[in-house]
Amino acid sequence: MKYIFILLILLVGTTSYSQSVFDASRSGDLENLKALYAANPTVVNSADSKGFTPLILAAYNNQTAIVSYLLENGSDVNAKDLSGNTALMGVCFKGNLAIAKMLIDNGANVNQQNFNEATALIYASTFGHTAIAEYLLKNKANTRITDNRGNTALKHAEMQGNSEIIALLKS
Known part of the structure; x- marks a missing residue:
């Protein structure tokens, strides 16, 4: 006892x-x-x-x-929550470029997928964070990765009407 x-x-x-x-x-x-x-x-x-x-x-x-x-x-820059999201994914949702750069510059996996198979680039494209999307691409983010519905970052940008990101991903 x-x-x-x-x-x-x-x-x-x-x-x-x-x-x-x-x-x-x-x-x-x-x-x-x-x-x-x-x-x-x-x-x-x-x-x-x-x-x-x-x-x-x-x-x-x-x-x-x-x-x-x-x-x-x-x-651990690549630690995941219970949904498989990382700090980089969260910041790509919120849109803080300075923090995104810190995470990437400290080894964040730009192509990590969560349990819905979404990536940081998919989040940045969905929520219209062009500067973050550019930095992800400069650090070898894969534009061909699809989420669990078969949508790429480009498709998400198109669905949201994020014209700057559409142009960026098409270039």
């Missing part, structure tokens, strides 16, 4: 501790993130119940300084 009690204390402590890294990453609390990392460097690659890592949350929430810090401290 004594050991079960100790185990429960450790688990509860770990849960709130781990939750803090997600809150810090989401909100841009760099000082808290640094303190959490100093206490336990493995927090940079922890995942919440949805599989979101601190990097995925920071990228999706446009936290440039947090993304930079996480990448400098060993965060």
Whole structure:
């Protein structure tokens, strides 16, 4: 019984501790993130119940300084959430070019597919983020990859009427 009690204390402590890294990453609390990392460097690659890592949350929430810090401290740039999405896919949905460049320049797989077989280029094309699509293409994003419905990035751009991306993908 004594050991079960100790185990429960450790688990509860770990849960709130781990939750803090997600809150810090989401909100841009760099000082808290640094303190959490100093206490336990493995927090940079922890995942919440949805599989979101601190990097995925920071990228999706446009936290440039947090993304930079996480990448400098060993965060897995290609980690996936429970849907197979990466930080790069999230930022291609949201449209932050600076973060997209950081992720790509730090080894993000530009052709990684999620569980719907979509890629970062498909997201950038769907949501009209031309500058990100250009950077993905400069870094060897494959325009021929199709999602689970058989649609390429070009087809998604056409369906959304994103004329700049259509022209880019046709050139």
